[in-house]
Amino acid sequence: MWIGIDDTDSAQGGCTTYVATEVIKELSNKFDLIGFPRLVRLNPNIPWKTRGNGAIALHFGHGYGKKFEIGHIGKKIYAYEKGINKFEDVSEELEKIIHARAFLEDEKTNPAFVICRKKPSYSFYKKAVRSIVTIEEAKMETKNCIYKAYKNGRGIIGSVAAISWKPYDRTYELITYARKKWVDEESVIKMDKECKSCFDNYDYENKYIAIMPHANSPVLYGIRGEDADELKKAMGIVISSQIERWIIFETNQATDEHLQKKKIKDVKPYESVIVKGIVKKEPHVIKGGHVIFSIYDGNEIECAAYEPTKRFRNIIKKLRKGDVVVVYGGVRKKPLTINIEKIKIEKLAKVYEKMENPICPKCGKHMKSMGRGKGYRCPKCGIKAGEDKARYEIVERGIKPGFYEVPVVARRHLAKPLKRMKLS
Numbered sequence: 165m166w167i168g169i170d171d172t173d174s175a176q177g178g179c180t181t182y183v184a185t186e187v188i189k190e191l192s193n194k195f196d197l198i199g200f201p202r203l204v205r206l207n208p209n210i211p212w213k214t215r216g217n218g219a220i221a222l223h224f225g226h227g228y229g230k231k232f233e234i235g236h237i238g239k240k241i242y243a244y245e246k247g248i249n250k251f252e253d254v255s256e257e258l259e260k261i262i263h264a265r266a267f268l269e270d271e272k273t274n275p276a277f278v279i280c281r282k283k284p285s286y287s288f289y290k291k292a293v294r295s296i297v298t299i300e301e302a303k304m305e306t307k308n309c310i311y312k313a314y315k316n317g318r319g320i321i322g323s324v325a326a327i328s329w330k331p332y333d334r335t336y337e338l339i340t341y342a343r344k345k346w347v348d349e350e351s352v353i354k355m356d357k358e359c360k361s362c363f364d365n366y367d368y369e370n371k372y373i374a375i376m377p378h379a380n381s382p383v384l385y386g387i388r389g390e391d392a393d394e395l396k397k398a399m400g401i402v403i404s405s406q407i408e409r410w411i412i413f414e415t416n417q418a419t420d421e422h423l424q425k426k427k428i429k430d431v432k433p434y435e436s437v438i439v440k441g442i443v444k445k446e447p448h449v450i451k452g453g454h455v456i457f458s459i460y461d462g463n464e465i466e467c468a469a470y471e472p473t474k475r476f477r478n479i480i481k482k483l484r485k486g487d488v489v490v491v492y493g494g495v496r497k498k499p500l501t502i503n504i505e506k507i508k509i510e511k512l513a514k515v516y517e518k519m520e521n522p523i524c525p526k527c528g529k530h531m532k533s534m535g536r537g538k539g540y541r542c543p544k545c546g547i548k549a550g551e552d553k554a555r556y557e558i559v560e561r562g563i564k565p566g567f568y569e570v571p572v573v574a575r576r577h578l579a580k581p582l583k584r585m586k587l588s
């Protein structure tokens with residue numbers, strides 16, 4: 165059976181991954197975990213998410229084949245490579261855990277769990293990671309399932325979507341939990357340098373420990389990587405306060421599965437898109453330090469590198485009219501803007517700078533401009549010359565074609581780092 169859980173935490177605290185560890189602790193007495201527990205990130209642009217829009221899927225049954233250690237929750241936790249499905253109504257156990265651990269009193273917390281015999285359709289996950297889906301659509305996928313949706317019932321969406329994910333591409337995250345929160349920065353840097361398949365751990369540019377959540381949560385840190393075994397080695401390198409439990413999740417983080425290629429006319433709010441266009445409005449800085457420009461493909465849309473993207477904004481500021489770019493990012497509703505996660509500069513336009521006004525053929529002095537686009541005139545002799553007669557030089561652009569991404573500090577869970585794209 166598959167169990168999906170979502171929306172148990174609030175801005176005040178909690179974490180759905182912690183609820184998952186409670187469920188694993190409880191149900192691993194009766195069942196085997198088949199495969200890793202899953203942490204599935206969904207549409208990062210929905211307004212009602214608490215933080216990272218993550219939901220959980222767990223596969224329980226009778227395991228066989230290779231058995232591997234995936235965590236420690238009071239005891240060693242194992243998962244099996246393969247398994248035979250077992251189905252049982254475990255809603256009583258799940259309800260108990262939700263009542264004990266979910267922030268039900270928070271108006272924005274609307275938990276749910278689903279127990280399915282079979283996985284719902286993959287297309288439901290795809291829709292939930294890329295756009296907005298309704299509670300009714302989620303319920304359509306729950307035929308022959310047992311579920312409980314608390315309060316406004318919205319948690320059912322993430323619960324079903326998490327189960328319906330298929331890891332065509334995947335990464336892993338080892339999450340540790342502790343009461344006291346302390347992590348030694350130097351050890352994080354050491355781990356990042358030694359564990360080559362890990363990513364997004366430390367932001368060297370901004371001296372920021374990315375493995376620690378800033379929110380109120382039972383999580384001490386989470387290390388992300390391509391290789392579950394190397395994550396255990398990484399945990400051994402990080403020096404921290406006493407870890408009370410840890411678990412490795414298989415995730416869709418860093419896969420770019422939220423993105424879809426679009427023409428500007430088809431871009432809708434709350435989606436995440438890949439759009440190719442020519443820079444039309446050159447970058448300008450607005451209040452708050454955000455950098456805005458626009459691109460054009462027959463229609464025009466604004467793009468933004470917001471202040472939290474720090475030095476990435478310096479790259480964006482160098483864009484000029486005529487540059488051909490592909491932007492990757494989430495779409496904000498008002499004003500309709502693409503919030504850039506990464507950008508590919510395909511072609512840089514030739515930018516010319518005027519170095520010298522034309523010289524009068526009669527007196528040999530520089531001519532004066534008659535106004536923008538109106539040409540030149542010698543003030544002494546009255547001889548005129550066109551705009552093109554001035555001396556121009558090609559400007560050194562200071563950037564090269566290629567991919568650029570926001571720093572680790574501003575990275576979204578689903579955004580595929582250039583390191584994973586083998587581009588950095």
Ligand code: ATP
Binds near residue numbers: 213297318320
């Ligand atoms: P995390 O567990 O990482 O903190 P989160 O707390 O940010 O995640 P939730 O508290 O789970 O997010 O809130 C997100 C809510 O939005 C959930 O109720 C979920 O079911 C719902 N939801 C998720 N994806 C979609 C979607 N594509 N369309 C509509 N609702 C969604």
